[in-house]
Amino acid sequence: MKHKRSFKEWIRSRDGQQVLVMLAFMVVPLLLLFLFTYLPFGKMFSFSFYNMKYVGARKFVGLKNYIKVFQRKDCFGALKLSLYYMLGSVVQLALALYLATILSFKVKGGNLFKGFMFFPFLINGIAIGFIFKFFYTRGFVFDTVLQWCGFQLENLPYWLKDQRINNFSLVGTSVWRYFGQNMVLFIGAIMSVDSELYEAAMLDGANRFQQFKYIIMPSIKTIITLNVILSITGSLSAFEPPYVITDGANGTGTYFVVMHEIAHTQQKVGLASAMAIVLLVIIFMATIAQKLFFKYVFKNAEDEDPRAAARRDKAIARSIKRQERKAK
């Protein structure tokens, strides 16, 4: 009886109230996080040791699924296609950075250009699939535009069937969809740079390229690093373009497309889980390796910074003197 009363008191006290509100507010999100992320994560790990379908009997097979992942050509070999997507993401980041630099300064119709380039990011995946099936069809949009530029239709390949070119076509759609979004992120980062820095550089007579190299680049290197890391892991798990446009036909099936097919069409859940685990480990290692790499690079870069800063200060002082002399 005594214990119960003290509990009642405790719950009315501020400490008790705190615990109560914390429990009430965190139970649902943590439950959802557990149910749809960490429980499946654990289950995936255990599935990978079984020969099983979603329904029915399961048979423990040890590491056989993992061995299969590395042996089957369509599984591990599909990772080669990531190279196309990595190349694409390099192009995408460079393009986004270039356009972001242009759009961060005064440009007529800047908002309109930005909007046009960003909008593809907001289109749903299936619509994108149809848009590009249409776009790449023989004699349709892309071929027509190339014909305007003087190409002959006979000389153009089948963009989605020709195995020499179709992966590039798919990567192109991914660049098309995401470069605008990257650009917006970069513009945000560039805009957060103190505008006095630009004025000082202008006084100093720095040209646009120097401004880019010494002011813009250093201030947005964090977000660039982040995007490089994201795009490499993204390339390893490339999925959407082949899934919605070619359905993985004609040698366009990336690792995830193959995995999706094995899991949901063939229902070899164990093998698909092993594939997922293998890729997660690879992504995890790639992320760590990149973080270490960038840490190393930036450490060296920071060693140069003080000297560059000193040079900048001197240059500013000099230009002020020059102006004073002119004023006289």
Add this chain to the structure above:
Amino acid sequence: MINANKIGRALLTFVKYLSLIFFAFLAVLPVVSCFITAFKTDEEYQTTNVMTMPVNWFNFDNFVQAFNKAGMGRAFINSTIILVCVLFFSVMIGTQLAYVLNRFNFFGNKLIRALFLFASQLPGVAMQISVYEIMYNLGFINSLAGYIIMMCGTDIISIYIYIQFFENIDYALDESAIIDGANYFTIFYRVLFPLLKPAIVTSCILKGVGTYNEYYCANLYLQDKKRLATVATSLYTFVGPLGSKYNLICAGVIISLLPALIVFILCQKQIYSGLTSGAVKG
């Protein structure tokens, strides 16, 4: 000397606008060609080049047909139900979680943030292999409610947007409310929640566009396409026998992306700032 400088600057301006126009053209070309084709009659579509303008810009037949064939009326109702529920619950859950994580310093606070961050790094397609089994066991396959519950889980980006916003709300506000005798629930609902409005709008727009466009899980878990299609998955109707009638398909595609376009035109600023604030922290 001055002349050379002028020429250089003019050249730079020229290159600048040329690249902007070129890439903007590339960005809109696929969608614009679709738009053009959507207005063509069957005969026009078969006889003219895809890039020639339609004869009649008021030929909405394809839109009507696509809307009916793909059952888009039903799909829009489903998508609206999903959108309203997911946004309502994820705002409630997300703001509450952010409130606790920002206002209370407790053992495990950092761990919970890390758990959400790590979860956001896991590729969705891979996770669905085993989520499917859980959805199956819960009886959530072909259940709109089940799909909604799965989509409600808060994402790290909205949590960051809320936490950032909470950081700018003075503690004095909480304290004065406590002195007035309010408990923590009242503080949250009466004092802080109304102040969060801008952050809620931003995260709702982002999450809303994401939910509206989601097709992978919708296709996986809402298999009964007659009854449970969303706007995005209703487009699957055009796979198969209708697969080469692009004037019809393009009309369907244009209908499906109209809501996103309208939201984009109205809320550009929030979308940009939401993306940026989410990305810098993550």
